Amino acid sequence: MSMLPRAIKRFLMISTAAGVALAVPAFAHDDAVPEAKASGAIPAASSMALQPGAAPRRAAGEGSGPFRRLVIRGVTLIDGTGSVPRGPVDIVIEGNRIADIRQAGWPGLPPAQNREPRDADEEIDATGMYVLPGFVDLHTHLPGKDKAPDASYAYKLWLAHGVTTVRGVPLGPPAFVSNEKARSARNEIVAPRMFNYQTLGAGWSGGRISSPDKAREWVRWAAKNDIDGIKFFGREDETAAVMTAAIDEAHKNRMGTVAHLSQTGVSNFNGIVAGRAHLDTITHFYGHMESLLKDHTIQKFSPDYNFYNEQYRFSEVADIKDEIYGPDTPEWWDYLKEQKENHVTFDPTFNIYAASRDLMRAKNADWQGRYTTPQLWNYFQSTRDNHGSYFFDWTSQIETKWKGFYQNFFKLIHDYNQIGGRVTVGTDSGFIYKVYGFAYIEELELFQEAGLTPLEIFRSATVNGAKTIMEPKGLEPEFGAVRRGMLADLVVVPENPLNNLKSLYGTGYVRLNPKTNKQERVGGVRYTIKDGIVYDAPKLLADVAAMVDREKQTVPTPVAPPIISPQPLFAAAQSSTAP
Numbered sequence: 208m209s210m211l212p213r214a215i216k217r218f219l220m221i222s223t224a225a226g227v228a229l230a231v232p233a234f235a236h237d238d239a240v241p242e243a244k245a246s247g248a249i250p251a252a253s254s255m256a257l258q259p260g261a262a263p264r265r266a267a268g269e270g271s272g273p274f275r276r277l278v279i280r281g282v283t284l285i286d287g288t289g290s291v292p293r294g295p296v297d298i299v300i301e302g303n304r305i306a307d308i309r310q311a312g313w314p315g316l317p318p319a320q321n322r323e324p325r326d327a328d329e330e331i332d333a334t335g336m337y338v339l340p341g342f343v344d345l346h347t348h349l350p351g352k353d354k355a356p357d358a359s360y361a362y363k364l365w366l367a368h369g370v371t372t373v374r375g376v377p378l379g380p381p382a383f384v385s386n387e388k389a390r391s392a393r394n395e396i397v398a399p400r401m402f403n404y405q406t407l408g409a410g411w412s413g414g415r416i417s418s419p420d421k422a423r424e425w426v427r428w429a430a431k432n433d434i435d436g437i438k439f440f441g442r443e444d445e446t447a448a449v450m451t452a453a454i455d456e457a458h459k460n461r462m463g464t465v466a467h468l469s470q471t472g473v474s475n476f477n478g479i480v481a482g483r484a485h486l487d488t489i490t491h492f493y494g495h496m497e498s499l500l501k502d503h504t505i506q507k508f509s510p511d512y513n514f515y516n517e518q519y520r521f522s523e524v525a526d527i528k529d530e531i532y533g534p535d536t537p538e539w540w541d542y543l544k545e546q547k548e549n550h551v552t553f554d555p556t557f558n559i560y561a562a563s564r565d566l567m568r569a570k571n572a573d574w575q576g577r578y579t580t581p582q583l584w585n586y587f588q589s590t591r592d593n594h595g596s597y598f599f600d601w602t603s604q605i606e607t608k609w610k611g612f613y614q615n616f617f618k619l620i621h622d623y624n625q626i627g628g629r630v631t632v633g634t635d636s637g638f639i640y641k642v643y644g645f646a647y648i649e650e651l652e653l654f655q656e657a658g659l660t661p662l663e664i665f666r667s668a669t670v671n672g673a674k675t676i677m678e679p680k681g682l683e684p685e686f687g688a689v690r691r692g693m694l695a696d697l698v699v700v701p702e703n704p705l706n707n708l709k710s711l712y713g714t715g716y717v718r719l720n721p722k723t724n725k726q727e728r729v730g731g732v733r734y735t736i737k738d739g740i741v742y743d744a745p746k747l748l749a750d751v752a753a754m755v756d757r758e759k760q761t762v763p764t765p766v767a768p769p770i771i772s773p774q775p776l777f778a779a780a781q782s783s784t785a786p
Contacts, residue, residue, distance in 0.1 A: 259349040259379045260357030261387065262396040269397050271329070273303050273739030278327040279699065281311050281318050281334035286689040287669035289662055292705065297322055298338065300695045303739035307691060331734065331741070333699055339665060340689050341371025341399075341696030341737060343672025344647055345465075345554050346490050346633025349378045354583045354637060358387060360754060361636070362398040364578065364644035367713050367747040369698035371737040372686055374402045374633075374676055376438040376465055376490070381410030385433040394738055397747070400686070400696075402676050404436040404465060405429065407445060407453055417444050419452030426456040436463030436679065439486075441472025450476060451484045463487050463679035465554070468494030470514060474505045479542060482549040487679060490554040490633060492616050498542055499531040506530060517597030521563060522605045525612035534618040543619075547628040552675050555620050557613075557653035558646045559635040564609035566601050569640035573714040576770030577752050579642050581762035587640050588766055595638035617657035624659055624667075631675055632668040648711045661705040699734040713748050714771070 276299065283294030295318055299307040312318040318334070344365065349358050358379075365373060378384045378401065388401040408416040408425055410432065416422050426437070437457055439450050454464050465488040466481055476484075478494035489495065497506065506527045512519050532538035546553075562569035575584070589598045624630045632654070634646040641649075654664045673687025686694045702710035707730075709716040715730035732744040 257351035257353050259383065260352050260355075261383070262357055262359040262362055262390070262398055264395055265397050270740040270742045272736075272741050273695070274300070274328040276301050276306075276324060276327045277329045277331070277695075277739065277741070278324065279331045279333050279338060279697070280322075281332065282336050282338045282699065283703075284308065284689060285337060285339045285662075285665060285705070287340035287665055288688050289666045289670075291662070292337075295334070298689070298697070299324060299327075300736075300739055303695050305689065305691055305693050305695050308689070329741070331699065335701070336733065337700050337703055338689065339369070339698045339700070339704065340669040340687055340693075341698055341735065342369045342647060342668045343372045343374075343632065343676070343687060344370050344399075344634055345374045345376075345488070345631045345672050345675060346556050346635045347373040347375050347378060348635070348637055349375070350580075350583060350637050350643075354586055355580050356754065356758065359397060360580065360751060361643040362396070363747040363751050364642065364713070365399050365647070366397065366644075366735045366737065366742055367732060367744045367751070368644035368647050368711065369700075369732050369735050369744075370644065370647055371399050371696040371698075371735065372402070372672070372676070373399045374404060374436075374465075374672075376404045377406065377409065378403070381405050381429075381432065381434060388433070394740060397742070399737065402435045403433060404438050404463065405434050406438050406440070407449075410434070415444055416449060416453075419448050422449045422453040423456040426453055426460060426462065430460035430462055434462070435676075436465065436487075439464065439466040440469045441466065441476045442469055445472065447476045447480065447484075450481075450486075454484050454486055458485065458679065461680045463676065465490055466494070467491050468497075470520070473497045478551075479545065482546045482551045485549060486551060488552040488554050488631070488675060491556050491559070491635075492619075495542075495553075495619055496527045496531050496615070499533075499538060500527075501530060501532050501538075503530070517591070517594070518599040521560075521597045522601075522608075524560075525563070525605070525608040528608070528612045528615050531615070533615065534622070539622070543623050543626060543628065546623070547626055550629075552629045552631055552671075553620060553623050554631045554633045554675075555616065555657075556633045556635045556650070557616070557620075557657070558650045559639055559641055560609070561649065561653065562598075562639050562641075563601075564606050564613055566598055566606065571769050572640070572642075572645070573771045574642055574645045574712070575640070575768040578645070578713070578748070578755060579768055580755050580758050581764045582758065583637065583642070584764055584766075584768050585762070587638075617653075620654075621658040624663060629671050629675065630654075630659075630667050631672045632664075645712060645714075648708065651708045651711070655708060661708070664708075665704075695736055695739040697734075697736040698732055699736070700731075701733050702730045713744070 279298040281295040283292050284296050285292050295311040297309045297311045311322055349361055375384055384403045388403055390396045391398040391401050411428050416425055437453060439445055457464050464486050466486055467490050473494055477497040478489055479498040508523060514520055586593055590596050620630055632650050634650055636643045636646045651664050670687040673684035677684045686696045704711055710730035713731055715728045717726050717728050720727050735742045735744050
């Protein structure tokens with residue numbers, strides 16, 4: 208598949224993801240450039256080339272179940288609520304619901320024999336393993352056809368890393384996402400459950416959102432058209448008045464709201480203003496630091512700064528660290544306390560900017576060669592017109608500034624969690640060397656670097672994400688925790704994730720075997736269960752690797768990714784009757 212001409216990509220540079228440009232297929236945001244559309248500067252065929260391809264129908268052998276009765280035997284439970292681990296337990300699943308959780312014995316003693324129920328259609332021997340709720344990713348986009356052949360590339364990588372629910376911001380255009388969402392709900396495709404957030408004005412024919420009244424009109428239309436929430440940027444027509452009206456109307460229609468408070472509008476609608484307008488979620492870091500500026504109200508940018516020059520835009524982001532009221536000042540705590548009072552959720556997406564502080568590490572991650580499509584790898588390479596490919600001349604000095612910035616960013620999230628503010632896990636994969644699924648586990652690691660404990664991290668990754676999605680609807684979550692009556696969305700892993708988060712990577716991690724004195728690769732997710740359907744995670748990864756190999760036959764990569772020789776995981780894993 209050939210890459211889209213860069214002249215076209217330049218017309219598609221619009222706000223999203225890790226900054227403000229093309230994140231998911233541009234069509235999801237192309238209402239931001241109506242003048243280009245009206246003039247025909249974006250050809251219809253080119254716009255279609257950037258749309259995601261629909262996932263193929265779930266084939267025979269892709270997952271098993273749901274079953275009349277499935278029992279996971281002898282597992283240690285980490286339930287996602289913050290509760291301490293307990294086990295061994297047997298988890299009984301009937302259809303797509305958790306029917307019971309039963310103690311199966313005592314640690315250090317042989318498990319009880321002939322345990323009820325004894326009439327299961329399927330059993331998984333998970334002795335010595337761990338189970339968690341399916342993970343929730345609150346910041347996702349699907350790759351367009353310029354990055355992957357179809358949406359199954361992202362779906363399978365998410366599921367292979369235990370992600371069973373995604374909030375798209377957006378995943379793609381409204382009608383496409385609505386259809387994929389319904390197919391996933393019917394389990395016709397191998398995919399997480401989906402929630403459909405869209406940018407203001409997406410999908411309708413009512414014209415630009417140029418006034419508060421127009422914003423309210425679009426929200427009412429969206430609520431009737433299977434759109435679950437709104438993603439704001441504060442760009443172009445999204446004035447403070449327009450966003451405030453849209454947020455108010457969204458809540459009246461039981462829709463959620465999230466904002467990437469872009470540098471183009473943050474001086475008028477920063478984090479504190481957004482909280483007072485009752486925005487539900489701030490994603491990324493934009494808006495937080497601008498609310499804490501000390502001696503002025505706008506960040507000090509260099510005289511040559513140009514937002515469309517991404518080297519300037521992203522290298523100077525970190526400079527704000529020296530211009531704010533820092534950690535432990537009264538202003539710092541006042542900001543956090545007010546955001547908590549306003550019930551604002553912080554969704555930091557640490558991972559998406561992590562390459563800014565260590566580019567070499569991001570480029571040489573273990574998974575890049577085997578699981579990154581050549582199209583996506585080519586997109587990652589530095590160029591002036593691919594959003595997020597901004598490393599034109601990325602120096603040690605810039606990385607040092609970013610490392611300092613991250614210390615404040617980490618502290619902000621840690622302190623907000625500490626006072627009882629809600630923090631959640633999101634990724635924004637498909638940019639800046641971040642690959643679907645793998646980036647989710649990196650995000651968990653970065654939460655630990657920020658000072659959260661593993662149990663706090665898994666609470667953020669599960670029940671906190673579920674509450675953030677369902678609260679605007681006025682509903683209690685049916686996913687995000689392992690409890691009786693909840694949906695059977697689970698992750699079964701052979702290694703203790705509380706001991707090492709790296710054990711969740713699809714590539715596992717390398718450690719020395721004390722018996723053989725040789726290194727071995729261990730870890731990875733063993734099974735992901737979504738809606739009662741059991742997926743073999745290594746098989747999902749093998750499917751993706753085969754897809755990548757096929758694409759490499761026709762798509763050249765002028766700068767080839769590093770390839771780490773794969774070592775099979777689970778070679779010593781206990782056998783199971785589950786496929």
